Amino acid sequence: xxxxxxxxxxxxxxxxxxxxxxxxxxxxxxxxxxxxxxxxxxxxxxxxxxxxxxxxxxxxxxxxxxxxxxxxxxxxxxxxxxxxxxxxxxxxxxxxxxxxxxxxxxxxxxxxxxxxxxxxxxxxxxxxxxxxxxxxxxxxxxxxxxxxxxxxxxxxxxxxxxxxxxxxxxxxxxxxxxxxxxxxxxxxxxxxxxxxxxxxxxxxxxxxxxxxx
Amino acid sequence: xxxxxxxxxxxxxxxxxxxxxxxxxxxxxxxxxxxxxxxxxxxxxxxxxxxxxxxxxxxxxxxxxxxxxxxxxxxxxxxxxxxxxxxxxxxxxxxxxxxxxxxxxxxxxxxxxxxxxxxxxxxxxxxxxxxxxxxxxxxxxxxxxxxxxxxxxxxxxxxxxxxxxxxxxxxxxxxxxxxxxxxxxxxxxxxxxxxxxxxxxxxxxxxxxxxxxxxxxxxxxxxxxxxxxxxxxxxxxxxxxxxxxxxxxxxxxxxxxxxxxxxxxxxxxxxxxxxxxxxxxxxxxxxxxxxxxxxxxxxxxxxxxxxxxxxxxxxxxxxx
Numbered sequence: 001x002x003x004x005x006x007x008x009x010x011x012x013x014x015x016x017x018x019x020x021x022x023x024x025x026x027x028x029x030x031x032x033x034x035x036x037x038x039x040x041x042x043x044x045x046x047x048x049x050x051x052x053x054x055x056x057x058x059x060x061x062x063x064x065x066x067x068x069x070x071x072x073x074x075x076x077x078x079x080x081x082x083x084x085x086x087x088x089x090x091x092x093x094x095x096x097x098x099x100x101x102x103x104x105x106x107x108x109x110x111x112x113x114x115x116x117x118x119x120x121x122x123x124x125x126x127x128x129x130x131x132x133x134x135x136x137x138x139x140x141x142x143x144x145x146x147x148x149x150x151x152x153x154x155x156x157x158x159x160x161x162x163x164x165x166x167x168x169x170x171x172x173x174x175x176x177x178x179x180x181x182x183x184x185x186x187x188x189x190x191x192x193x194x195x196x197x198x199x200x201x202x203x204x205x206x207x208x209x210x211x212x213x
Numbered sequence: 214x215x216x217x218x219x220x221x222x223x224x225x226x227x228x229x230x231x232x233x234x235x236x237x238x239x240x241x242x243x244x245x246x247x248x249x250x251x252x253x254x255x256x257x258x259x260x261x262x263x264x265x266x267x268x269x270x271x272x273x274x275x276x277x278x279x280x281x282x283x284x285x286x287x288x289x290x291x292x293x294x295x296x297x298x299x300x301x302x303x304x305x306x307x308x309x310x311x312x313x314x315x316x317x318x319x320x321x322x323x324x325x326x327x328x329x330x331x332x333x334x335x336x337x338x339x340x341x342x343x344x345x346x347x348x349x350x351x352x353x354x355x356x357x358x359x360x361x362x363x364x365x366x367x368x369x370x371x372x373x374x375x376x377x378x379x380x381x382x383x384x385x386x387x388x389x390x391x392x393x394x395x396x397x398x399x400x401x402x403x404x405x406x407x408x409x410x411x412x413x414x415x416x417x418x419x420x421x422x423x424x425x426x427x428x429x430x431x432x433x434x435x436x437x438x439x440x441x442x443x444x445x446x447x448x449x450x451x452x453x454x455x456x457x458x459x460x461x462x463x464x465x466x467x468x469x470x471x472x473x474x475x476x477x478x479x480x481x482x483x484x485x486x487x488x489x490x491x492x493x494x495x496x497x498x499x500x501x502x503x504x505x506x507x508x509x510x511x512x513x514x515x516x517x518x519x520x521x522x523x524x525x526x527x528x529x530x531x532x533x
Binding site for chain 1: 297301302303304311492498
């Protein structure tokens, strides 16, 4: 029941509003995975990023799409947690403070085993608007765990301008998503991450120029 | 035809003509790609978008001035968003950008408020050019970043005038009392859209057939003198011949407007091309499949709409 409501809410409410406010221009949409298990990795500047990525997929894939989100922000308990987990469909992940021997990636690994599509932001935090920071290695460890899973790199532009971290109100701007060819496990954590970052930097050159200083 | 009797006859024939063109184009979109594979791949999505545009605009023209004003407000908002996304702005300008969007509400709100003010058209005329200009510049000064001040205040105001104020004239024209024009207010607006689109198509066809001498080699290298003059003459003649069915203009005034409106459309087109070159993009967005952005489709209208409105108001309309 909840899945049906989610799907129609995306189709009839979220996507039309997102299209009106953010345009949702996609370049290379044919590279998006059509089935799970798969991973989408994008740069992260804004809460709008997750909405944009969810809207890029056909709504029948919505039950399979699982944004991996910081537990300290989205899974603080109560109603907020319920919405994050059941309405947005997040998989919470601990940022720091995990006990020794605890596998923070366990939830993400199980989702991949169930054939779901993970949406990850390897920067781990939104950071300064429209700037890319260091990538964490979690996504590489997930591909190492399941080497048949491909990672699709996505460069997102403009969401950091619409709703930067700490902003109270958002301003409508068009957001562009540039989607690259999927990448597979290369045998090294840092090698994989550096390659992913380089790919996203390359995708950036296909986006319209951003003049914002 | 009884069910459609509330639509003035010239407008009904106009709609039928547009429908005929859409059907022809759709047949072409099925036949041509099959005959010459790979060459016409753009035509299918382009025709689908034309159907959506025609149904939205035609539907709003029939539904009345309220529906048309709301449609144009949404279109202005989308065009302004495309402009502000591509134009250089500064991190401190988020509030200015929000103020620019507020002008969409006020600009189109004024079309609805003629019971609130004695004549909201008078306020419409000055609101965006003068008061939006003052408020946005003053707010930027108050925020206090001085480097790039003049450039940004100019850029934002330019976008608001072109995307909101100039396009808004089309919606205000719908408030002309129906008795003032042979095909009502909707006929006046339909005629403006028809003439500007015809001008684009006629320029393209004359250019393809005879085009040799480039007219604006650095801004729009595909445009030629032959295309521009052929398109201008074609449009002016069609305007003159059809004016009695859609406008209350005398023959002399119809001739003047027939000559002036396509020239305004041409300059709107090349101005938008110059801006896109300056910003380093080919299309202003990918919102309309096969066409590009809203602003790409509106380019000639951003200049033709105010010229058409003001000349009509000066020559013939009692209301304005």
